[in-house]
Amino acid sequence: QVQLVESGGGLVQAGGSLRLSCATSGGTFNSLAMGWFRQAPGKEREFVAAINWSGGNTFYAASGKGRFTISRDTPKNTMYLQMNSLKPEDTAVYYCAAQRTTLAAGVTARDYEYWGQGTQVTVSS
Numbered sequence: 001q002v003q004l005v006e007s008g009g010g011l012v013q014a015g016g017s018l019r020l021s022c023a024t025s026g027g028t029f030n031s032l033a034m035g036w037f038r039q040a041p042g043k044e045r046e047f048v049a050a051i052n053w054s055g056g057n058t059f060y061a062a063s064g065k066g067r068f069t070i071s072r073d074t075p076k077n078t079m080y081l082q083m084n085s086l087k088p089e090d091t092a093v094y095y096c097a098a099q100r101t102t103l104a105a106g107v108t109a110r111d112y113e114y115w116g117q118g119t120q121v122t123v124s125s
Contacts (some may be wrong), residue, residue, distance in 0.1 A: 009119030
């Protein structure tokens with residue numbers, strides 16, 4: 001059973017940066033494609049970014065392209081989301097997710113089998 005634990009959320013002013021981490025255990029890290037999703041109050045969970053098992057391919061939602069960077073560190077079994085130039089509309093609970101595949105990482109929530117508990121990101125204006 002793969003377990004995911006997010007950290008790094010918090011309160012930041014608009015224009016600031018945060019780095020989210022997703023620590024993984026209970027599975028073979030380099031057989032997992034991984035992604036970040038977010039959910040704001042009253043809204044559906046939405047795709048943010050994804051990375052394939054090797055880290056060689058990344059995908060971004062339009063909302064974060066050019067501002068967010070997804071990466072993974074295999075020795076640490078950890079995935080990251082570096083978020084720069086944050087905007088108030090980035091405020092949401094951010095979730096990391098994993099799927100057992102060596103194919104391309106999914107960009108929809110239903111593609112993923114495992115989920116973390118979420119970490120709150122609040123961007124003040």
